[in-house]
Amino acid sequence: MQGGSGRSSETTGVHVHRNRAKRRAVAALASATLFLLPSGAAAADLRGGVAAAALRATAAGGAVAGRPTAAADPRSRPALQTLPFATLSRSAAGGATLHEHTTKPFSLLGVTWADPTVAITGVVQIRTRARGTGRWTGWQNLESDGSQPGDARGSTDPLWVGESDGVRARVVGGARRALPAGLRIDLINPDASAASPTPALGGSSKPAGTDKLARSSTGNAISTAGTRAQAVPLPTRPVPGMVTRRGWGANESIVQGAPEYTGPVGVFFVHHTATGNSYSCSQSAAIVRGIQAYQVRSKGWDDIGYNFLVDKCGNVFEGRAGGVGRPVLGAHTLGFNTDASAIAVIGTFDRIGVSSAVRTAIATVAAYKLGAYGNDPAGRVTVISGGGNLYPKGARATFWRISGHRDAGRTDCPGDVLYSQLPSIRKIAGAAPAGLRFQHMTGAVKRGRLLYTRGAIKPLWNLATPSALINRFEILVDGALVLAEPGGHRTALLHLTPGGHTVTIRAEHLSGRVSTVTAEVVSDATAPVFTAGPEVALRTGALDGTVPIRLGWAASDVNGLSSVRLLRPSAVDLGTVTHGRDGTLRPGVPATFTVAATDRSGNVASGSVTRTPVVVSEAGSQRTGTWRTLSNPNYLGGVALGSTAAGATASWTFTGRSAALVFGRGADSGRVRIFVDGTDAGLVDLRSTSTVYRQAVWSRSFDDDGSHSVRVELEGPAVLDGLVYLH
Numbered sequence: 001m002q003g004g005s006g007r008s009s010e011t012t013g014v015h016v017h018r019n020r021a022k023r024r025a026v027a028a029l030a031s032a033t034l035f036l037l038p039s040g041a042a043a044a045d046l047r048g049g050v051a052a053a054a055l056r057a058t059a060a061g062g063a064v065a066g067r068p069t070a071a072a073d074p075r076s077r078p079a080l081q082t083l084p085f086a087t088l089s090r091s092a093a094g095g096a097t098l099h100e101h102t103t104k105p106f107s108l109l110g111v112t113w114a115d116p117t118v119a120i121t122g123v124v125q126i127r128t129r130a131r132g133t134g135r136w137t138g139w140q141n142l143e144s145d146g147s148q149p150g151d152a153r154g155s156t157d158p159l160w161v162g163e164s165d166g167v168r169a170r171v172v173g174g175a176r177r178a179l180p181a182g183l184r185i186d187l188i189n190p191d192a193s194a195a196s197p198t199p200a201l202g203g204s205s206k207p208a209g210t211d212k213l214a215r216s217s218t219g220n221a222i223s224t225a226g227t228r229a230q231a232v233p234l235p236t237r238p239v240p241g242m243v244t245r246r247g248w249g250a251n252e253s254i255v256q257g258a259p260e261y262t263g264p265v266g267v268f269f270v271h272h273t274a275t276g277n278s279y280s281c282s283q284s285a286a287i288v289r290g291i292q293a294y295q296v297r298s299k300g301w302d303d304i305g306y307n308f309l310v311d312k313c314g315n316v317f318e319g320r321a322g323g324v325g326r327p328v329l330g331a332h333t334l335g336f337n338t339d340a341s342a343i344a345v346i347g348t349f350d351r352i353g354v355s356s357a358v359r360t361a362i363a364t365v366a367a368y369k370l371g372a373y374g375n376d377p378a379g380r381v382t383v384i385s386g387g388g389n390l391y392p393k394g395a396r397a398t399f400w401r402i403s404g405h406r407d408a409g410r411t412d413c414p415g416d417v418l419y420s421q422l423p424s425i426r427k428i429a430g431a432a433p434a435g436l437r438f439q440h441m442t443g444a445v446k447r448g449r450l451l452y453t454r455g456a457i458k459p460l461w462n463l464a465t466p467s468a469l470i471n472r473f474e475i476l477v478d479g480a481l482v483l484a485e486p487g488g489h490r491t492a493l494l495h496l497t498p499g500g501h502t503v504t505i506r507a508e509h510l511s512g513r514v515s516t517v518t519a520e521v522v523s524d525a526t527a528p529v530f531t532a533g534p535e536v537a538l539r540t541g542a543l544d545g546t547v548p549i550r551l552g553w554a555a556s557d558v559n560g561l562s563s564v565r566l567l568r569p570s571a572v573d574l575g576t577v578t579h580g581r582d583g584t585l586r587p588g589v590p591a592t593f594t595v596a597a598t599d600r601s602g603n604v605a606s607g608s609v610t611r612t613p614v615v616v617s618e619a620g621s622q623r624t625g626t627w628r629t630l631s632n633p634n635y636l637g638g639v640a641l642g643s644t645a646a647g648a649t650a651s652w653t654f655t656g657r658s659a660a661l662v663f664g665r666g667a668d669s670g671r672v673r674i675f676v677d678g679t680d681a682g683l684v685d686l687r688s689t690s691t692v693y694r695q696a697v698w699s700r701s702f703d704d705d706g707s708h709s710v711r712v713e714l715e716g717p718a719v720l721d722g723l724v725y726l727h
Contacts, residue, residue, distance in 0.1 A: 001145050001157050001274050001344075001405060001413035077104050079192035079251075080297045083167065085183040105131050105165050106187035107283075108275065108290030110158040111142055112298050114182025116151035120144065122173035124156055126185070129166030136168075137161070143274040143348070145411040148334050152300020154180060157274040158188070160287050160346075186298040190249075190289035235472050235486040237372060238510075239324055240364045242308070242316035248285035250292060250321070256302040259322030260329040263339045264373035266381050268366040269332060270422060271344040271405045272414040277312065277352070284311035287346055288319075295331075305331035308343040308365050314357030316365060319344075325372075335388030336397070336408045341369045349415030359421060363428035364468045366402050367510035370429070371471070377401050377511045378430025402426045428469070433507035433515040435464030442491075444521060445562070445602060451521045452559065452600040453496060460491045461505045461517065474506040496523035524601040528557040532579075534595040536611040537701040538660040538724055539582065543636065543694040546584035547613040547660075547724055554579050555597035555605065567606070568594040587615045587724075611726045614656070618720045621650040625714070634693035636721050640664060644717045651675075651711035656725035659710050660699040663721055666691040670716015676700055677708055686718055694721055 081103055111124045124142040129135065142156035169185055245252070279287060292304040306319040307330045322328035332342035343365055345354055354362075363377070370377045379401050387393030389410045397408065404422055405413035442458040444451040451457075459475070470487030475494065478501055483492050494503065504518045533553035541548030553574075555564060566572040566581070569591055574581060585591050589612065596606040618641040625648025627641045641650070661674065661684075669686035684698050702708060710723060 001143065001271055001411055077189045077192050079189055079293060081106060081187040081189075083169075083185040083187065085169070085179065085185075100129070100136075100166055100168055102129075102166050103164075103187055104189070105163055106161075106167075106189050107163050107286060108158050108160050108188040108190060108294060109167065110156050110186050110188075110294055110298060111169065112153040112155040112182075112184060112186055113180035114153060115180060116148075116154040118154055118180045120154065120156075120171070120180055120183075122171040125170050125172055126159070126161075127168040128161040128164040131163045131165040136166070139170075140276070143412075145409070145413065150301075150331070153182070153298065155294075155299050158291060158294045160275040160279050160283075160290065162278065162283070186294065188290045188293045188297070190286040190293060232481050232484055234484045237325075237368075237471055238468075238487055240316055240361075240368050240468055242318055242324070242365075243285065245318050245321060248288045248317050250304075251289065251296075252321070254293070254296045255321060256296070259303075259320070261322065262327045262329045262337070264375070265327050265341045265369045266339045266373070266375055266401070267336065267383060267399050268370055268377070268402050269336070269340060269342040269405055269408065270362060270366075270402065270414050270418070270425070271306065271332060271342060272349045272418055273309070273344050273346050274348050274413070274415075275346060277347040279312075279346070281311050281313035281315060284313075284315055284317070284346060287311075288317050301331055303331075306344040307332070307341045307369075309346055310343055310358055310361045310365075311346045312354065312358060314355065314361040316343075316361050333405055333408045335385040335391055335393070336383060336399075338386060339383070342405075345414065345418060349418035350412060351415075351417060353417040353421050359425050360428055360466060360468075363402075363425045364466075364510065366425070367429040367469060370401055371509070371511045374512055375401055376430055376513075378426045400426060402429060430511045430513065431465070431509065432511075432513035433463050433465045433470060433509050435462075436505065436507050436515045436517045437462060438505070438517055438519055441519065441521070445600060447560075447562070447600050449520060450500075450600075451519055452602070453521055453523050454601045454603055455496055455498075455523050455525050457494050457496065457503075457521065458491050459494065459503065459505065459519070462490055463507060463515070465507075465509065469510050471508045471510050471512075474508065476504040476506060478502050479504075496521060498523050498525060522559055522601065524557075524559050524599060524603065526558070527603040527605040528555050528561060528597040528599045530555050530595075530597065530605060530607045534593055534607045534609050535701075536585075536591075536593060536609055536658070536726060538613075538658045538696065538699040538726060540660070540696050540699055542692070543615075543662060543696060543724070546586055547615070548582070548696060549585050549611075549613070549726075550580055550582050551593055551595075552580045553595050553607070555595075557597070557599035557603075560600050561597055562600045562602075563598045565596050565598075566593065567596055568592050568608070585611070585613045587613045589613075611657070614654070614725055614727060615662075616652055616654065616723045616725070618650065618722045621652050621720075621723070623651075624649045627720075630719060632693070635664070635719075636662065636694055640722075641720045642718070643714055643720075646715055648714045649711055650720055651709060652723045653707065653709045654723070654725045654727075655705065655707050656702075656727035657705045658699065658701040658726040659708065660696040660724045661710065661712060662724060663695055663697050664691070664693050664719035665695055665697070666719075668717055670714065670718060672718055673713045673715060674698060675709075675711040675713070683715070686716075696724065 125139040127139055128137050142159055144156040288309055295301045295304055303320050308319045309317040318324055320328050320330050330337055367377050381401055382396055382398045385391035385395045391397045399407055404419045405411055439462050440460040441451050444453040444457045467488045472487055473485045474481055475483040475492050485492050501521050503521050504516050506514055506516045508514050531554045535552050536549050539548045539550045561576045564574040564576055566574055590610055592610040594608040596604055598604045626645045627643045630640045630642045663686055665686045665688035671683050671685045673683050674681045
């Protein structure tokens with residue numbers, strides 16, 4: 001319901017009508033109005049307590065009783081039809097007879113009278129006939145809070161009835177008191193507009209084919225963040241998604257005067273239009289056009305009074321002209337239009353409530369308007385009345401920042417059930433962002449409580465609060481703001497300098513409240529280092545067609561290793577603790593070993609080594625002392641050299657990085673002394689409880705790939721089977 005004057009001057013509470021521009025506008029309106037005059041006498045309706053206004057009219061423009069001539073284009077139909085009530089012939093019971101009356105098509109109606117200071121007694125009821133089916137509705141009440149100062153005429157609230165072409169009306173109760181002079185029904189056709197109205201909308205809950213406000217604001221007075229000294233650009237405060245005036249087809253030609261502006265919005269009022277709930281959301285734009293037409297043409301206001309409207313599906317509509325992001329002075333809450341804004345829910349909510357979508361839509365617009373000036377939507381405020389029917393001029397009134405119309409005036413608006421839902425709306429509007437969390441950190445790997453990156457990360461976050469309620473996200477590194485993203489974004493690209501950092505996502509609600517989530521991130525762009533190897537060396541073991549070798553390496557990283565892997569000649573996970581792995585190679589075949597070390601940030605270092613095993617037979621050695629040739633398939637090549645003479649020697653010279661001596665072993669074997677590059681390298685005992693062949697019994701690696709010599713000197717019996725080296 002409306003509750004403010006058309007221009008809403010809080011100092012006088014009165015709309016000025018008598019200037020020349022207004023008189024010209026009223027004259028133009030009268031010349032365009034289709035008046036349907038009564039005909040016939042009112043007959044008595046003897047039901048007790050009923051006083052009725054008899055309507056008997058013939059539609060102008062060639063229509064005859066029963067059905068008017070259909071207009072092909074709804075814009076060619078009259079925007080306003082008025083049906084004056086006939087003079088009542090009251091019986092002792094105070095009754096009057098009503099008739100069915102055919103009209104040009106209309107969709108919204110209300111009852112008005114000449115003197116806005118006079119209140120109508122009784123209940124105004126109407127019935128309408130649906131265009132197309134010819135069916136009549138039951139009697140419906142028209143609500144009224146009484147007229148307000150500044151109205152050109154007294155009025156009920158308008159009622160949406162859908163496309164109709166017939167009407168009946170009556171007043172129930174108050175029959176022994178005179179009805180106001182100039183009593184009439186105003187029938188509104190919302191599709192008759194000097195502006196190009198929006199085409200008929202589809203049947204979905206979301207209006208189709210309407211202009212939407214971009215999610216950016218123009219003219220916001222205050223940012224909740226205040227003045228910032230840093231150079232990080234902040235995204236523009238987002239405007240809630242809504243249907244613009246152009247989108248719903250506002251008739252700008254009937255708007256009187258330029259918009260007026262008030263101070264910072266400190267209170268936000270919730271109304272209902274009391275136009276009924278029998279509409280589909282595809283009709284919402286037409287209802288808004290109808291409300292504008294009724295408030296301007298019938299009540300004499302400058303424009304639609306509400307700053308915003310919302311239908312039962314949660315679609316928001318821009319109301320009074322002047323700029324969504326600016327503090328437009330509305331005409332909605334008598335005595336409290338200054339420093340205030342308002343939204344009206346299209347419908348009647350005294351017995352039913354609004355859906356969660358509508359509650360969220362109301363909360364979003366309220367948080368947008370209040371939060372822009374740092375006002376907590378869940379808080380309270382004390383304001384000074386400009387004069388109304390509940391608070392006289394100058395009285396102090398304390399309201400919730402989001403209040404119902406009834407808090408400020410003597411009215412049932414916004415309906416009992418919707419009023420009971422206001423606490424939940426305040427909770428949504430004034431809440432901090434809920435459920436803020438990191439979902440993923442692209443470019444980083446989690447190890448324990450820390451995340452590791454090579455420098456570039458893309459944090460991905462989410463939260464439970466709808467994006468429409470989020471002003472922006474701020475990204476801070478070590479407490480300093482580095483980026484800011486719009487409320488609909490969920491990721492950003494960051495470049496971190498080397499070292500440990502705290503990365504924080506700060507979500508700011510339209511209300512100004514914030515929530516944060518933090519991650520500890522280590523930035524490391526330096527690859528691991530191989531402190532040794534990788535290298536291949538010969539080892540002891542049997543030569544059964546292959547040569548036993550050992551791969552060795554050592555890698556380190558300041559922030560730790562995540563893996564070490566052998567890539568060639570086969571893929572093997574080597575782990576981060578061990579530094580060697582045994583294997584075998586085929587003699588005479590080059591083999592390349594590649595090892596990769598990866599740190600916790602994903603940096604990789606790799607190293608490779610290629611080695612070829614060479615087997616030199618015992619016959620290729622230089623010998624002293626007594627040796628004899630031994631034949632056995634178990635020897636390398638089927639032959640070996642045996643000696644029992646202490647002091648017998650054999651030696652080899654080669655170029656390579658590792659060498660191994662191959663002997664047979666048994667219970668009668670003795671010891672041999674080994675010299676490397678002329679230096680005594682110690683004794684090797686060849687004795688064994690069982691006889692084994694082709695055994696690498698000793699090995700040695702070198703720091704270079706140069707020329708080296710190995711000599712053996714027997715201290716007891718031995719079977720020499722050759723030398724192996726790597727190059």
